[in-house]
Amino acid sequence: MPLKTFLIFSPEFKYISCDPDERLADEDGEVSVVHVGQFPLKSDPKSILAWCPKMNLLLMTRDKNTLHCFRIRGEEIYFVNNGAEIKGITCHEKNFCLSGADKTIKIYDSSDGKLIKTLDQKFADIEFIHWSSTNYQLKNKVLKSLPIIYNDISYNLDYLVINDEKSITFTINKVLNINIVTKYQIRLQVQSALFEQKYLDDSQRLISIEIPTKSREAYADLMILLCQVIEYLERSKSTLSEIEKELKTFYVAINRYLSNLKTEIKGDLLQDLGDMLLTGTIPDNTKDFWVNQFGERGLKKMNKLLEIVFEECHKKIFQYLIAPMERVIALLDELNGITKWKNPIELDEKDINKLTKECQAELKAYTQFIWDLKEEKEHYEEFFNWWKTIVDKFADKEETNSYSTSKLLEFIHANLLQSKVLQYISTDFDTIKQLGERNLLSESQQNLSDSFQVILDQVDDYHQSNVEISVYAEIYHPTPSFDMRGSTWGLQIVEAHTDYYDKTLEVWKANGQVIDKVEGARGFEFSDKDMVALTKDSLYVLDHATTTPVPLPDLPFEPAHLAVNSKYVWITDKNKVHYAVLKLVL
Secondary structure, three states: OOEEEOOOOOOOOOOOEEOOOOOOOOOOOEEEEEEEEEOOOOOOOOOOEEEEOOOOEEEEEOOOOEEEEEEOOOOEEEEEEOOOOEEEEEEEOOEEEEEEOOOOEEEEEOOOOOEEEEOOOOOOOEEEEEEEEEEEEOOOHHHHHOOOOOOOOOOEEEEEEEEEOOEEEEEEOOOEEEEEEOOOOEEEEEEOOOOEEEEEEOOOEEEEEEOOOOOHHHHHHHHHHHHHHHHHHHHHHHHHHHHHHHHHHHHHHHHHHHHHHHHHHOOOHHHHHHHHHHHOOOOHHHHHHHHHHHHHHHHHHHHHHHHHHHHHHHHHHHHHHHHHHHHHHHHHHHHHHHHHHOOOOOOOHHHHHHHHHHHHHHHHHHHHHHHHHHHHHHHHHHHHHHHHHHHHHHOOOOOOOOOOHHHHHHHHHHOOOEEOHHHOOOOOOOOOEEOOOOOOHHHHHHHHHHHHHHHHHHHHHHHHHHOEEEEEEEEOOOOOEEEEEEEEEOOEEEEEEEEOOOOOEEEEEOOOOEEEEEOOOOEEEEOOOOEEEEOOOEEEEEOOOOEEEEEOOOOOOOOOEEEEOOOEEEEEOOOOOEEEEEEEEO
């Protein structure tokens, strides 16, 4: 039988989550005013308040679609148009996440408000979001000692919980989605321990979510490894797209010049170029091309494109294709080791080994790509050196021969119109073609993604079959209440709500025992190990043992709402126009 306490949940409650990084209060019982201000425009009274705790930024919806970000002294630094009504906000480290009425989850950078990503999971109407940290981190010294490729690859484990009408989704480290179909509609998180989560739902119940595994440490390591593989593979795709785009700027230009020259020659382009190279005789019918169509301007353009494009692509292949693929192979090797000895989520070793071999083949392709790029660049350098002598000749300048006729002749007939580089990227030019069969890296990358998806499907299947979602306790209260919230203090689950009639805040243990009461409460929020409540004249800091009242300073408005992070309290008036940022010291 579920446990029963006498409390009630209000469906009008809207939950806002921000992870605290330390206790709000630590030493004496006073508040100091950091800033008092007034927003230039009236806000919606139902607007959402939140903190980005890592950077001490204030987040506030000013209308349904727009989120405004303020420093604690009132300076607005940016606003975000979410493109749809904002339903929820949750913060973690240097990011914040918005759920929208358009059924999307978007993650933003707190420092500048730029969109980082939109989760590719398809959601129904989103009812709840919350972002939690855990104490787990990848402890593999070898992997952590490798050179950093991307600064934001995480070795820690965090999870974003999304509850829509049909399911609960856990997004690990912003990249790995685990979707579990459930009938429960949760409204706030009470206990964030990864393997033993607790939530309050919309039917006055305490919901337990448990993730069973043979080894919690191995499970956490495995999930972090999988997330890193996802991130490296995703970024390899975006890097390849950048490389293709940059290379096309060069090949579009040289293809156009060669096509124009072919039109002027009206014959076999390669044969005529070979004849020009060997005899030094330039046909008169090509004069317009050398003087007007190509000329010194075209020569400078192509030399600049050749240098910039090929050097930049060479660097990106080495740093952001080869190096990440080497890292993926190392991650898969560690993943295979965990699976072989502990297998916390029942992965198939054969699929990991298959993916490893495909990654090794991909690494070889990247290495060959970089060599073909280097070789083609050297050929084009000589080719343009030759074309320079022709342009100089028509401009009556002194000619300087800085090319090898034999090497250049070989390039013209073997590779000028059959590029080794173009076999790796998707192109369709009228004059220049790829050499031999296509070896598109975009296709091989997609094959890697498909093979990796087989492993991710096993991760999803494990959680679908093993995660236990159940009612831990039914919650009742004999009198109407609202603004119900919960938290965990030590090993004790606590719940707080405000009496509908007399606005008394009551804090209860899960077993029904009253911890404390605060009369005339206008708002409250849980911090890490305590809770802050707001009345007309005071702040109250409550924990499992004590209640400390702290008088409010004189404010030019009547306080009505508050938001709390680890160091500060943000108070606004009823209409959320006037506000004050306070620092509380116990």
